[in-house]
Amino acid sequence: MNDAMPLGPGAEFDAIRRLLERWGPLAAGIGDDAAVLRPPRGDLMVVSVDSSIEGRHFEAGWLSAREIGYRAVAAALSDLAAMAARPLGVLIALGVPGQWRAQLDELADGIGEAVGTARTHILGGNLSGAGELSISTTVVGSAYAPLARNGAKPGDRVYVTGRLGAPGWVVERLRAGEPPGAHRERFARPTPRLAEARWAADGGASAAIDISDGLGADARHVAAASGVSLDLDGARIPCVDGVSVEIAVRSGEEYELLLAAPRPLDCVEFEARFGIPLTEIGRVGTGTAGTVRISGVAAANVGGWNHFSS
């Protein structure tokens, strides 16, 4: 709560005040029934919601409370990157069990870090008790011409940002009870590729998706939405050190971008500007709509990351 808008008393409001103290100016202006924002003139609005639930999207023992908060918001912001939108702010609905309340400050700090890194703001939220920790993040952004997943055309080149495989490799090790190893940081602190996406859109990209279900599965989403096939070269897919392409194409929650573009994107300029590679990995084709072929990877190994488990 900022000074301009004091709240009434009560335990719920005390906890909200604590969050707002941690967030400081990142959350300036909260306190009414809804947040008000002025859309940039001429832009379209872009909105999305993403949930992170204990035991579904993360295991409490794998990440610190700060990382859990950071990751939930970074993942949601990644959906704005997929649309080449500029963030205007986020809304956070927190369900916090009693045993998590002592870590509310840490959670808040992680949320604040993701928001601050993206140079955006916390517009509002909701705080409630719950049986399991859950963070639902709504992202609000804008773009003059949003990129969508349905714009890929036969002949387009297909690109991927960064290097894949770290989350899949780390989760596999953690599930086996092993230490997470060298790629833990890439898993725990993904970066939404917001500026990278706008660069690609300005450079004429025709379609984009963020890799949340795994490269193979997300490539299929693009192929299905665009009514095209994708032919990818397994040998060109950039993997983090020591991780096979089979793991990399199934690794979800990467939050790298898969892009299509009718004209070549300047991969050298991209890497100089953003410090990560941009790699051409294949072409859009005219095969059966929704199909993805990755040379060197068996079709059965192209599948995705399933969050919807009982």
Next chain:
Amino acid sequence: MNDAMPLGPGAEFDAIRRLLERWGPLAAGIGDDAAVLRPPRGDLMVVSVDSSIEGRHFEAGWLSAREIGYRAVAAALSDLAAMAARPLGVLIALGVPGQWRAQLDELADGIGEAVGTARTHILGGNLSGAGELSISTTVVGSAYAPLARNGAKPGDRVYVTGRLGAPGWVVERLRAGEPPGAHRERFARPTPRLAEARWAADGGASAAIDISDGLGADARHVAAASGVSLDLDGARIPCVDGVSVEIAVRSGEEYELLLAAPRPLDCVEFEARFGIPLTEIGRVGTGTAGTVRISGVAAANVGGWNHFSS
């Protein structure tokens, strides 16, 4: 998923397809990483998020799955009413435990009913497994001049829409193991006062809040945010039949509106137009900022509805 934007395969997408089938044209256009909408020219955007969690905001045995879905979305839309905003759409983050999956259609129908009644759309969402049923609804709206809770000025008249007390009375009976009685429908199917709020804003209202924490508590939020006191006349507070003013002022989740206005609002025209009363119940004063006095109700009985329990 509409025809223009088919999705890939998988259990999560099958469940999403089922939801989208139930929603039909209410959800047209879903399927990208984020939804795109054009803000009405000159309007400000108004956004808010509200959560409804099993065992916190409702008990499964008290409401049908359809009512749970309806109520979650109606409650969220009520925050747009509080700002006198016109809804542009909602995003729904659903956490669905295994034992609730058989009722997903019913839940979807309730959500769809609330969305349809407000003449708005489902812009997007998120579906996940969870240990308890949770519905986080983000509402997106717009207004040329949103109403806020901080605009009340000394001398303003204070109004309330509808008649209060039904949810408090019903919940008290349900908690005691009694049948919910005559006011169950008002509890199970609240109506967000969207058109009523815009009418009041057009008529010069200076502040608004929706009654979610109880009239007494929400009056305090307005008083605190506006830096004023509120003096209400307990005898004028409109209660549903057979419910005392003590219950009515503490009854939360009413989703009626508390309004302040410098000039009289036309209560006769209001009732003719909307079929519910608009009642002048007091005045804004110059007492200690944030204080609310209700004549005939002891100060200790003005308190609120606390959703944040372990």
